[in-house]
Amino acid sequence: MSDWIKVCAMDNINEEDVIRFDHSGKTYAIYRSPEDTFHATDGLCTHEKIHLADGLVMDDIIECPKHNGRFNYKTGAAKGAPVCVNLQTYPVKVEDGAVFLQVA
Numbered sequence: 291m292s293d294w295i296k297v298c299a300m301d302n303i304n305e306e307d308v309i310r311f312d313h314s315g316k317t318y319a320i321y322r323s324p325e326d327t328f329h330a331t332d333g334l335c336t337h338e339k340i341h342l343a344d345g346l347v348m349d350d351i352i353e354c355p356k357h358n359g360r361f362n363y364k365t366g367a368a369k370g371a372p373v374c375v376n377l378q379t380y381p382v383k384v385e386d387g388a389v390f391l392q393v394a
């Protein structure tokens with residue numbers, strides 16, 4: 291069974307930005323793309339478990355703040371050394387001005 295969890299008001303995430311969201315002992319990263327769509331991935335880099343919410347959003351890429359590894363945050367695909375393990379992605383929807391994350 292999966293649940294939709296309210297993350298925040300959509301205005302709490304700026305375009306081209308990412309925030310950290312913790313739920314049930316797990317950390318997620320929630321993104322607002324430059325073209326104003328919302329996305330979610332695991333919140334920790336697969337290289338050394340650094341918070342991706344401290345990183346930089348550039349188009350459809352999140353750049354890790356520690357070693358500048360890159361992922362496509364829409365697909366979870368690892369895109370730049372030193373990261374080689376993909377991120378898991380999660381469904382996101384916007385309803386009544388709020389962002390919701392689907393967790394397993």
Ligand code: FES
Nearest residue numbers: 335337354357359
């Ligand atoms: S911890 Fe993210 S690239 Fe190394």
